[in-house]
Amino acid sequence: MKLRLGVPRSLFARNVVLLVVLVTLSQVFALGALLHFVQRPRIERAAATFAASVLLLDRLMNAEPPDARARYDALLGGRTDAPPAIDPTATDLAGFYRTYQQQIFFDWLRDHLPADMRVRLERGGDTRLWVKLHLAGEPYWVPLPLPEHGRGDEIATALALSLALAALATLTAYLIQRRINRPLRTLASAARxxxxxxxxxPLPADGPTEIADVSLAFNRMTRALKDAEDHRALMLASLSHDMRTPLTKLRLAMAMSLPSGTHDDFVEAAESYLDRFESILQQFMDYAGSGEKETLEPLDLNALIEGLAGDFTGLGHPFELSLGTLPPVPLRPVSTMRMLMNLMQNAVLYGRTGLSARTWVEKRHVxxxxxxxxxxxxxxxxERLKEPFRRGSNARDNPSGTGLGLAIVDRIARLHGGTFELRPREGGGLEAIVRLPSA
Known part of the structure; x- marks a missing residue:
């Protein structure tokens, strides 16, 4: 499997990564400036002082008589042959910086001491500098301890302090960004x-000015949505009442004005038109009021489908059922029943044969x-059939529809966080599929 590294997707992660990178770069440049403009001049001054002492020691030893070798051997631990070069590689960051400073000290001595006064740096458990001096005119290698500035031991403290400051700055940036990000998460949850x-x-309008402005704008939007929803509910209730009342009165007037057994064809046709008008009105009401205010309840979808299939079978439209094991799903009962009714009624009206209903679980969806x-x-x-007032070419034989049935199904599915899809059925016909999240 190929590992793909890219820019983090969340604003929180991007800002944290950016702050970590900036802090790291600032510490790297600060250490570079410390080494080049502060530490290096100090090391070179220490090397100059050390070189002056070495030259003075060389003149004193060169003036000694040959019989003084034993005394100097016991005092300095020198040798006449060249010492072995011991120069292990640094294995950690602190060791790298220490080696870097020792190398500066060594290079300065090598460049400024006389050509016949060679130096050799021995690194290991005890870092020493071997210098080729002259004892009574003969070459004599003397081990000398490096001065404090040449050892570079103090860089470990500077490095530790720098890393501690970088960690503190990163932690502070993380906490600040987390505090800024919290109202954004709250806003995203409210939008969902x-x-x-x-x-x-209403969202709290405290915190930074920019976040507070966004929260206030969101609160104004939700208040406007609530007012619009209240107006819509009132309008729907008034419309339903004002239109159903005259329809009921018309039915009553027809029943009272015509004697029983007269004009049966006229009465039947008139009642058919009234039923159709009332059906169209109900579909408009169903589409306009999509059930947002209904309370979610755990429902057994298989039981709902079996009940509806039994009703259609009693009307002469049997459904072949293939129902899998489903968990209880939190749904709006009236809206869910309306969605299933529309789907099955559409299959009866436009498909007529080979009616079926299937359920299964797929990737945390029913x-x-x-x-x-x-x-x-x-x-x-x-895809166009999910649009309001859109009807398919197979609906020409059934003029009673309004083109809202599948639009209602699509709206109810999206209201529950699901999807609605129409696709050709294998073997002929059509299949309508609704996927709803199981939690």
């Missing part, structure tokens, strides 16, 4: 509630498929 049809409580063996539709028509 609004998309699900639930108006959240799936419902209502199929038929009708004429089917062209693929380019299927």
């Amino acid at each position: 509630h609004v998309s699900a049809g639930v108006l959240p409580d 799936c419902i498929a209502i199929g038929d063996r009708g004429k089917g539709l062209a693929p380019e028509e299927l």
Whole structure:
């Protein structure tokens, strides 16, 4: 499997990474400036003082008589042959910086001491500098301890302090960014509630000015949505009452004005038109009031489908059932029943044969498929059927519809965080599939 490294997707992660990179770069440049403009001049001054002492020691030893060798051997531990070069590689960051400073000290001595006064740096458990002096005119290698500035031991403290400051700066940046990000997460959660049809409580308008402005704008938007929803509910209730009342009065007037047994064809036709008008009115009301205010309840979808299939079977439209094991799903009862009714009624009206209902679980979603063996539709028509007032070419034989049934199904599926899809059925016909999250 190929590992893909890219820019983090969340603003929180991006800002944290950016702050860590900036802090790291600032510490790297600060250490570089410390080494080059502060430490290096100090090491070179220490090397100059050390070189002056070495030259003075060389003149004193060169003036000694030859019989003084034993005394100097016991005092300095020198040798006449060249010492072995011991120069292990640094294995950690502190060791690297220490080696770097020792190398500066060594290079300065090598460049400024006389050509016949060679130096050799021995690194190991005890770092020493071997210098080739002259004892009574003869070459004599003397081990001398490095001065404090040449050892570079103090860089470990500077490095530790620098890393501690970088960690503190990174932690502070993380906490600041987390505090800024908290109201954004709250805003995203509130927006998800609004998309699900639930108006959240007003967001707190404290914190930074920019975040407070966004929260205030969101609160104004939710208040406007609530006012619009209240107006819509009032309008729907008034419309339903004002239109159903004259329809009821018209039915009553027809029943009272015509004697029993007269004008049966006229009465039947008039009642048919009234039923159709009331059905169209109900579909408009169903589409306009999509059930956002309904309370979610755990429902047994298989039981709902079995009940509806039994009703359609009693009317002469049997459904072949293939129902899998489903967990209880939190749904709005009335809206869910309306969605299933529309799907099964569409299959009966336009498919007529090969009616079926299937359920199964797929990737933490419960799936419902209502199929038929009708004429089917062209693929380019299927997506358009979910639009309001859009009807397929197979609806010409059934003028009673309004083109809102599948639009209602799509709205209810999205209200529950699910999806609705129409696709050709294998073997002919059409299949409507609804996928709803199981939690």
